[in-house]
Amino acid sequence: MVNFTVHNCGLTVGNIEILGVSAASMLQIGDSDYVTLYSMFDTPPESVIVGPIAPLPTPEGEEEAVGESPMAG
Amino acid sequence: MEESYPIRVSQIGLVSVVDVSIGAIIQFGDRAEGSPKLNALAVQRAVDHTKAGSVYFESYPIFDRPLPKLIDPVADAGEDVRIKRVNHCPRINVGCISVVGVGSTSSLLAGNAMRTIAESRIKHIRQYEKTLIPIT
Numbered sequence: 013m014v015n016f017t018v019h020n021c022g023l024t025v026g027n028i029e030i031l032g033v034s035a036a037s038m039l040q041i042g043d044s045d046y047v048t049l050y051s052m053f054d055t056p057p058e059s060v061i062v063g064p065i066a067p068l069p070t071p072e073g074e075e076e077a078v079g080e081s082p083m084a085g
Numbered sequence: 086m087e088e089s090y091p092i093r094v095s096q097i098g099l100v101s102v103v104d105v106s107i108g109a110i111i112q113f114g115d116r117a118e119g120s121p122k123l124n125a126l127a128v129q130r131a132v133d134h135t136k137a138g139s140v141y142f143e144s145y146p147i148f149d150r151p152l153p154k155l156i157d158p159v160a161d162a163g164e165d166v167r168i169k170r171v172n173h174c175p176r177i178n179v180g181c182i183s184v185v186g187v188g189s190t191s192s193l194l195a196g197n198a199m200r201t202i203a204e205s206r207i208k209h210i211r212q213y214e215k216t217l218i219p220i221t
Contacts, residue, residue, distance in 0.1 A: 017169045020093065024178040032186040033109075036123075036203040039193045041095040041179055042115075043170070046200040051189075054147050055209040 090175040095195045101183040102193070108205070110192040120202040121190040124148050127209040137212060145208045152204070 020043075033039050036051040071077075105111055108123040126140050142148045159165045187193050190205040 013164055014166045015169070016166050017171065020170060020172045020174065022174040023176075026180045028179060028182045030182075030184045032188070033184060033191040033193060034186065035189045035191065035207070036205040037191045038201065038203070039182075039184070039187075039191075040198065041097060041177055041182075041195045042197040043093055044198045044201065047198075048200075048202045050152055050202075050204040052147055052150065052206040053209070054145075054207070056211055 088173070090172040092197060093172050093175055093177055095177045095179070097179045097182060097195055099181045100193075100195070101181070102187060103184070104186045104188070106186070106188040108190040109187040110194070111187060112192065113195045115196040116194070116198050118200045118202075119192065119198065121192070121204070123190045123205040123207070125189075125205075125207045127207060129209075129211045131212065131214045140210070145210075147206055147208050150206075 028039075030039065035053060036049040038047060038049060100113075102111060107125065108121050110119060110121060112119075124142055126142065126145070128134075128140055130137050157165070182193075184193060189207065190203045192201065192203065
């Protein structure tokens with residue numbers, strides 16, 4: 013058993029600027045006993061985009077890469 | 086021993102929020118328990134929604150996945166940590182809070198809470214026109 017003692021002395025904050033609080037997150041000014049936050053997010057990989065892709069050159073040493081099919085040609 | 090206050094009160098000068106959406110909470114004051122839940126399908130479509138039909142939560146396993154469990158018998162029996170709080174000052178002071186967006190079962194709380202259990206599940210899918218995908 014761990015005995016944990018918290019001393020809350022004076023707390024004064026000037027300004028809080030936040031762009032977004034999202035996906036099961038929390039901004040609290042106060043005290044909490046228990047907080048449980050679950051977030052599941054699933055998005056498709058960008059590679060599935062059908063259409064013109066950015067014209068990137070083939071990586072350096074691409075021919076010698078082990079275990080990967082050659083991209084050029 | 087210094088004086089100890091049973092609870093602390095939050096004092097805020099100004100709160101500025103632009104948008105509160107999909108299952109979010111903004112609360113001024115104390116709460117016992119909050120358990121917001123959100124299931125969302127974010128669909129990007131090449132075809133108009135009226136023509137492309139419905140999408141169903143049942144089609145995606147993310148919505149039936151069980152939540153991860155903490156297996157710790159010591160913690161369950163309440164024999165791991167004993168927390169003692171001593172409030173030397175009865176207030177938390179904040180000048181100005183400005184938030185642009187609060188969403189997806191998140192919460193902005195000015196006050197005390199006993200228990201918060203938030204859960205958000207979002208599945209993002211893209212649906213293309215059939216002719217766009219070359220099927221060999």
